[in-house]
Amino acid sequence: MLDALTLDQMRTFVTVAESGSFRAGAGKLSRVQSAVSHAIANLEAELGVLLFDRSGHRPVLTPEGRALLSNARDILLRVDAMRARARGLGEGIELELSLIVDTLFPIETVGAALKQMRGTYPNVSIRLAVSPLGGPLDGIVDRHFTLGITVGEDFRDPAIARKALTAVEIVAVVASHHPLGQRTGEGALENAALADHLQIVQSDPSERTAGRDFGVISPQTCRVSNQDAKHAMILSGLGWGRLPLWQVERDLGEGRLVRVPTAALGRNSQVSAEAYLVHRIDEPLGPAARVFGEALTLLCSDARNIRSSSGVPGSGNTL
Structure with a gap:
């Protein structure tokens, strides 16, 4: 009966699936491997399907196991959220x-x-x-x-x-004395023309963008570690880049910066x-x-x- 399912069985199922083996899952759960294997077997019996193919060296999720894994994860996330909310109701003010x-x-x-x-x-x-x-x-x-x-x-x-x-508006800008800044009124530039000029790019301190670049058009880049440095490099005329409108609105209004003359980076060089x-x-x-x-x-x-x-x-x- 599905009513007999337990959160512990589902957590064991998810842990084994994410760990790649019953042994590794048992280690993460601080249990003996036989207890983990028994919990998975009971869960399979109650669901009426095999979750893992055990014929090889390592257990592999069956098609049914892959389909049910997302449901188990979703249930555990919702239960964790409920527990957190209950704890918060009884807690005092943060330090x-x-x-x-x-x-x-x-x-x-x-x-x-x-x-x-x-x-x-x-x-x-x-x-x-x-x-x-x-x-x-x-x-x-x-x-x-x-x-x-x-x-x-x-x-x-x-x-x-x-x-x-x-919404945060992000605009492509360049110093008014930069060659790109002198081209306003000459028609919109294509990506190839922008690639001829140095682009100032923000580096990511995390590993989430490893191997990926967001909005990088030019093969010539200057990578900086913070946004104030990016702003300063663009103001200096070193290159062009994208910055939030709230940071450059005054520079645009007073003529130190201009929008990069292109439609390739959003209408009016701006995106939300x-x-x-x-x-x-x-x-x-x-x-x-x-x-x-x-x-x-x-x-x-x-x-x-x-x-x-x-x-x-x-x-x-x-x-």
């Missing part, structure tokens, strides 16, 4: 709120939300880090931080809950990326974290409303 933020997200908005949180919980300490690309997700997955803010759709994890906050507030589903959020999240969501909503009502071209619904 510290730890937060890691994508470099593309406006840090002043984060500061404003943290200030509101401190108004409610003045004794809560704050630990804040800023990191690009896969860094924020790594910080949450590895439990170094309680909350994170990620930007874009490239970094996801099934154990991480996400809540959409706002969604920002998300993220946390582990199996880690309960304390009162301070919840107040911060509520304050941040409201600030983002207010910013969208202000942008929409101002009628600024290309800036609606953004921070």
